[in-house]
Amino acid sequence: xxxxxxxxxxxxxxxxxxxxxxxxxxxxxxxxxxxxxxxxxxxxxxxxxxxxxxxxxxxxxxxxxxxxxxxxxxxxxxxxxxxxxxxxxxxxxxxxxxxxxxxxxxxxxxxxxxxxxxxxxxxxxxxxxxxxxxxxxxxxxxxxxxxxxxxxxxxxxxxxxxxxxxxxxxxxxxxxxxxxxxxxxxxxxxxxxxxxxxxxxxxxxxxxxxxxxxxxxxxxxxxxxxxxxxxxxxxxx
Numbered sequence: 001x002x003x004x005x006x007x008x009x010x011x012x013x014x015x016x017x018x019x020x021x022x023x024x025x026x027x028x029x030x031x032x033x034x035x036x037x038x039x040x041x042x043x044x045x046x047x048x049x050x051x052x053x054x055x056x057x058x059x060x061x062x063x064x065x066x067x068x069x070x071x072x073x074x075x076x077x078x079x080x081x082x083x084x085x086x087x088x089x090x091x092x093x094x095x096x097x098x099x100x101x102x103x104x105x106x107x108x109x110x111x112x113x114x115x116x117x118x119x120x121x122x123x124x125x126x127x128x129x130x131x132x133x134x135x136x137x138x139x140x141x142x143x144x145x146x147x148x149x150x151x152x153x154x155x156x157x158x159x160x161x162x163x164x165x166x167x168x169x170x171x172x173x174x175x176x177x178x179x180x181x182x183x184x185x186x187x188x189x190x191x192x193x194x195x196x197x198x199x200x201x202x203x204x205x206x207x208x209x210x211x212x213x214x215x216x217x218x219x220x221x222x223x224x225x226x227x228x229x230x231x232x233x234x235x236x237x
Contacts, residue, residue, distance in 0.1 A: 038062040039070055051076035064130060074134050081112055081135060087183040088231055089154075089161065090224070091117035091147055093199055094124050098190050102128020103221030109135055111228045111236075117185070119147050119199070128221075147185070148202040155183050163187055165203035166227045167195040168217060172208040175230055182235050186227050191220040 040060040046052070053061075053073045061070050069077045090108045092101050101124045108116050109132035116138045118124055126133060141147040151161040162184045166175070187203060189195035194217070200206055209218055209226050218226070 036062070037064070042071065064132075078135055084112065085114045086112050086232075086236060087114055087156070088181075088228075088235075089113060089115045089117060089185045090228070091119055091141075091163075091185050091187045092124075092224075093144070093187075093189050093196060094118050094120040095196070096190050096192070098220065099125050099128055100191050100220040100224075102126055102130070104188060104224040105129040105136065105138075106132045107221070107225045107228055109133075111232055113228070115139060117141055117147060117150075119144055119187075144187075144196065144199040144202040147187070151185050159183075161185050162204040163202055165189075165195050165200060165206035166208070166223055167200070167206055168208035168211075169194065169200065169206055172206040174210050175207040175227060176210055178205075178207055180231050180234050184231075186224075186231070188220060188224050188227075 038061045042057040046054075046057055051073065052071045056071045056073075065072075065077065069080075072080075090104065090113050092098075092104050094101060101118070105116055105126075106129050109129075113136070116133070116136050117140075118138065119141045120143065122140045139150075141150060148163060151163055153160065155161040162181045164180065164184050165172075165187045167189055187195065187199060189199060195203075195206065207227070209223055211218065217223075
């Protein structure tokens, strides 16, 4: 037999087995329906209460509000919140149209602050606030000196409100363990540059949040949430 000849297969060799049939694909299970936010139209006789919004009663209330305020008008909610506002204010420098401002405002609503103050540019990106600014008192100040002038007589009985800056600048003090004043203004800077020199000069003290990783700063929205929570742990318990 030539060297390049291929021998015949052995007579008793079995042919290659047919491949296992590929099973039909199992259809994906139907996704769980996304639960509806809020409540539907009012069921039963409408309440005789001026706090309720007839349009919400008729169409349902899908807003991101607590159950306490279902079907209430915005004005009624604000009036009720005003009876129990916490005595600290939140101020944010606004020079670069920082998207974090909306996040700070939303957190300020969660902690029911006495007011929010936008320092610098009057216009700010409200998308991150998720319309929570409607339930807050938002004031504009052209610069940090104007904020400080307002704070000079804005405390209880016309007293001065201390301005507490939050930034990790040289000379700042750890917020952990610091006795935050009950009535005060928490002042935050921009994400990239922090508090301006003018803002730092307007502060009674500048506090920083102790960090343990490699980055030099915390997201401005996250830092504001930490600072407000530190105030609440001290005074709102």
